[in-house]
Amino acid sequence: MDKLRLVYEQTGRARWISHLDAMRTLQRGLNRADVPIKYSEGFNPHALISILMPLSVGTESLYQMADIRVREEVDLAGLPERLTLAMPEGFRFRDVYENGAKPTEMKWLRVRGVWEYDERNPEEMTELCRELFSRPVQVMRKTKRGEGLFTVTEHIRDLRFVPGEKAVTVEALLSCNEPMVNPDLLTAAVAQNAPEASPDGGHFCRLATFKADDTAFR
Amino acid sequence: MDKKLERILPRGQKPARYTGGEYGEIRKDLSGVELRMALCFPDVYEIGMSNTGMRILYRVINDMPGVWCERVFAPWFDMAEEMRKNALPLYALESGDPLSEFDAVGFSLGYEMAYTTVLEMLSLAGIPMHSRDRETLTPLVFAGGSVCCNPEPMAEYFDLMVVGEGEDVDREVLELLRSAKREGWTKKEFLSRAAKIGGIYVPSLYKPEYAPDGTLAGMTALDGAPETVTKRIMTDFENSCFPVDAMVPNTEIVHDRVGLELFRGCIRGCRFCQAGHIYRPVRNRSVEKLLQQGKEALSFSGYQEITLLSLSSSDYRGLNELCDGLMEYCEPRGIGLSLPSLRADNFSMDIMQRVQKVRKSGLTFAPEAGTQRLRDVINKNVTEEDLLRSCATAFRGGWNSVKLYFMLGLPTETDEDVLGIAELADRVVHCWRENAVNKARGLRVTVSTSCFVPKPHTPFQWEPQVSREEYLRRVTLLRENMKAKAVTYNWHDPETSFTEAVLSRGDRRIGALLEEIWRRGGYLESWSEGFALSRWTDSADKLGLDLTFYANRTRPLTELLPWDHINMGVKKRHFIREYEQAHRGCLSPDCRAACSACGANAFLPGGKCDG
Numbered sequence: 001m002d003k004l005r006l007v008y009e010q011t012g013r014a015r016w017i018s019h020l021d022a023m024r025t026l027q028r029g030l031n032r033a034d035v036p037i038k039y040s041e042g043f044n045p046h047a048l049i050s051i052l053m054p055l056s057v058g059t060e061s062l063y064q065m066a067d068i069r070v071r072e073e074v075d076l077a078g079l080p081e082r083l084t085l086a087m088p089e090g091f092r093f094r095d096v097y098e099n100g101a102k103p104t105e106m107k108w109l110r111v112r113g114v115w116e117y118d119e120r121n122p123e124e125m126t127e128l129c130r131e132l133f134s135r136p137v138q139v140m141r142k143t144k145r146g147e148g149l150f151t152v153t154e155h156i157r158d159l160r161f162v163p164g165e166k167a168v169t170v171e172a173l174l175s176c177n178e179p180m181v182n183p184d185l186l187t188a189a190v191a192q193n194a195p196e197a198s199p200d201g202g203h204f205c206r207l208a209t210f211k212a213d214d215t216a217f218r
Numbered sequence: 219m220d221k222k223l224e225r226i227l228p229r230g231q232k233p234a235r236y237t238g239g240e241y242g243e244i245r246k247d248l249s250g251v252e253l254r255m256a257l258c259f260p261d262v263y264e265i266g267m268s269n270t271g272m273r274i275l276y277r278v279i280n281d282m283p284g285v286w287c288e289r290v291f292a293p294w295f296d297m298a299e300e301m302r303k304n305a306l307p308l309y310a311l312e313s314g315d316p317l318s319e320f321d322a323v324g325f326s327l328g329y330e331m332a333y334t335t336v337l338e339m340l341s342l343a344g345i346p347m348h349s350r351d352r353e354t355l356t357p358l359v360f361a362g363g364s365v366c367c368n369p370e371p372m373a374e375y376f377d378l379m380v381v382g383e384g385e386d387v388d389r390e391v392l393e394l395l396r397s398a399k400r401e402g403w404t405k406k407e408f409l410s411r412a413a414k415i416g417g418i419y420v421p422s423l424y425k426p427e428y429a430p431d432g433t434l435a436g437m438t439a440l441d442g443a444p445e446t447v448t449k450r451i452m453t454d455f456e457n458s459c460f461p462v463d464a465m466v467p468n469t470e471i472v473h474d475r476v477g478l479e480l481f482r483g484c485i486r487g488c489r490f491c492q493a494g495h496i497y498r499p500v501r502n503r504s505v506e507k508l509l510q511q512g513k514e515a516l517s518f519s520g521y522q523e524i525t526l527l528s529l530s531s532s533d534y535r536g537l538n539e540l541c542d543g544l545m546e547y548c549e550p551r552g553i554g555l556s557l558p559s560l561r562a563d564n565f566s567m568d569i570m571q572r573v574q575k576v577r578k579s580g581l582t583f584a585p586e587a588g589t590q591r592l593r594d595v596i597n598k599n600v601t602e603e604d605l606l607r608s609c610a611t612a613f614r615g616g617w618n619s620v621k622l623y624f625m626l627g628l629p630t631e632t633d634e635d636v637l638g639i640a641e642l643a644d645r646v647v648h649c650w651r652e653n654a655v656n657k658a659r660g661l662r663v664t665v666s667t668s669c670f671v672p673k674p675h676t677p678f679q680w681e682p683q684v685s686r687e688e689y690l691r692r693v694t695l696l697r698e699n700m701k702a703k704a705v706t707y708n709w710h711d712p713e714t715s716f717t718e719a720v721l722s723r724g725d726r727r728i729g730a731l732l733e734e735i736w737r738r739g740g741y742l743e744s745w746s747e748g749f750a751l752s753r754w755t756d757s758a759d760k761l762g763l764d765l766t767f768y769a770n771r772t773r774p775l776t777e778l779l780p781w782d783h784i785n786m787g788v789k790k791r792h793f794i795r796e797y798e799q800a801h802r803g804c805l806s807p808d809c810r811a812a813c814s815a816c817g818a819n820a821f822l823p824g825g826k827c828d829g
Contacts, residue, residue: 017468021468026325027522028519048632
């Protein structure tokens with residue numbers, strides 16, 4: 001036993017924890033639960049933990065994954081429950097297992113978002129959104145290589161808008177690997193291309209991940 | 219979570235500071251809560267969450283049945299602006315409820331530059347700032363912390379102030395407030411009773427009078443309030459609260475580690491040091507207790523680092539034994555032990571080797587002054603020989619970076635003393651050449667100077683601060699004479715030191731100045747982003763206040779001082795004696811070598827300190 005994959009939820013107030021802080025928080029939780037994490041060798045040893053797909057601040061996830069290296073055999077029975085107890089509010093561990101699939105095999109991410117409209121009619125907003133995304137939509141996005149136009153619709157599948165009370169629910173499968181489509185790009189696309197439908201608030205939640213052949217990634 | 223807050227959060231930096239929900243956070247069912255307390259820290263989350271006093275009081279108050287204590291920190295500028303724009307009042311992290319709904323709003327005040335932040339926090343909460351404008355019993359707005367040893371500058375804002383250590387007094391105040399609420403007392407009735415609790419200062423019950431020359435002429439206690447308010451301390455420090463289950467933040471804070479409190483007070487009598495005087499007498503915790511607390515805190519928190527807290531950790535008698543015990547636990551778990559505040563005189567190879575086994579941290583010494591003459595004046599019992607011997611040991615042990623801290627503008631300082639700093643730095647470089655085991659890695663000596671701020675309740679409380687121009691002249695003199703390439707020189711700007719000098723020895727008239735500075739935007743003034751000297755000078759001009767009267771004036775020993783009615787345990791007689799010793803250039807022995815009869819031992823049963 002060397003490598004373990006942790007699957008957990010990060011919701012509620014915990015969605016405001018940044019990627020680096022989530023790493024620290026995970027490390028402390030693992031220490032509290034007496035999981036013997038392996039440390040890197042060298043001058044400044046650090047715990048060997050990597051989060052598969054960092055969560056942007058403000059987004060929730062029902063399916064976060066982190067790989068850790070351990071120094072010795074770990075009893076996996078009851079470990080998710082123990083980890084949940086050792087973590088702050090908003091973290092719930094769903095599973096811990098060996099032999100997780102290679103991160104590069106991850107391709108699709110299912111997300112659900114809520115767009116809030118305080119004054120506007122959600123039915124009308126739903127229509128506007130449907131119409132916008134019925135054709136190719138470009139969005140200005142910033143990457144490490146600079147700013148550029150990105151055709152977001154080429155990397156989205158199964159996009160659905162459902163009107164609700166003072167809100168519209170958005171569901172989609174987004175490419176999460178080459179290229180990585182951040183769900184916030186959908187919100188940006190509306191703001192840039194149909195500002196009249198730009199929501200007053202809201203956020204996204206990750207639901208599940210899939211391989212290129214649509215089988216579950218785990 | 220409040221919808222307004224959810225929408226604001228993504229717009230500010232580090233939103234995790236504003237959400238609560240940390241591991242170890244205490245939440246209570248409101249149906250069983252009779253009294254709600256907001257424990258406020260007038261600085262940002264990262265600073266406030268690092269404060270040991272906050273951790274202790276959070277636990278102590280939450281241990282009271284029927285009382286729920288929550289935390290409140292100052293929002294950073296971006297967040298404060300958004301909160302105002304969106305009419306979101308300042309709230310407590312645990313419940314998200316606005317401060318105005320609490321029964322007690324208590325501020326932990328550790329430094330003077332936080333005063334205007336208190337005003338802004340009250341304003342953000344929609345609570346009237348002045349005590350006189352809050353007519354109802356609740357919210358009761360009060361403060362505690364080291365700066366309350368001169369309560370006058372903030373006197374008109376707080377209903378009461380806690381003098382000394384808060385563990386017992388806070389509980390007593392809250393119990394009284396609980397009775398007052400149950401029985402429907404007026405605020406006046408409550409305050410008049412609270413003033414009878416030891417360690418409680420009710421500013422509205424004291425009336426200052428001023429002489430034509432602007433000095434204090436008298437301070438009259440009203441309505442049966444005691445003439446002198448004497449601080450309270452935890453006499454049984456061994457068994458006083460240390461929260462091993464303290465909360466662990468979700469975001470990085472300044473002191474992100476377990477801090478083990480070895481002792482309170484200090485055996486040294488450095489004449490500039492306020493903490494060394496106001497926390498007397500010395501009270502130790504046993505090695506056994508500390509080991510137990512350290513292990514429990516590490517295991518609860520999951521932290522990978524532990525440090526030792528005290529005013530002078532190398533004076534802890536059981537330090538070797540403690541370090542060994544901690545290392546035994548830490549080493550196999552990859553936990554680092556770091557030692558702060560080492561004195562150069564008894565720094566041993568032994569301890570250094572123990573500490574560096576896991577992780578190596580920097581080496582810091584504070585000789586404070588450049589020549590032996592001046593070190594004797596300030597009673598810093600460290601010789602150059604001590605310092606160089608410690609450095610030699612460190613260099614032989616493989617260390618290659620040393621930080622040296624000094625003050626400029628100490629009483630009696632001459633240019634010779636200033637140049638002594640450069641010479642001392644050169645000798646450290648020379649010592650490295652002679653002792654370093656691995657010269658290829660080079661040496662880094664960092665010399666830092668700050669401007670001396672005279673503080674109340676110290677032998678230097680009558681001393682003037684040098685002017686900003688004079689401080690900068692000495693900085694230039696030193697900079698021009700700091701020749702070695704391995705030495706980096708940093709100096710602290712004199713502007714905040716000047717304002718700190720005004721506040722630390724200010725009287726009640728400073729209150730209006732603070733309000734004016736706040737109106738002009740003074741907030742989080744210990745951060746460069748929040749501080750502007752022009753705000754201070756413009757405000758002082760408007761109010762006709764002379765700031766140099768407070769900062770740069772030599773006070774005669776006979777002058778009535780604004781904090782003379784506050785007894786922090788050390789007698790004025792002792793300060794006068796030490797002041798005279800300083801001007802004669804004479805050292806005084808530390809408390810272990812000979813008791814100087816400062817008076818602080820009277821606080822302990824049997825009158826024996828350092829037990």
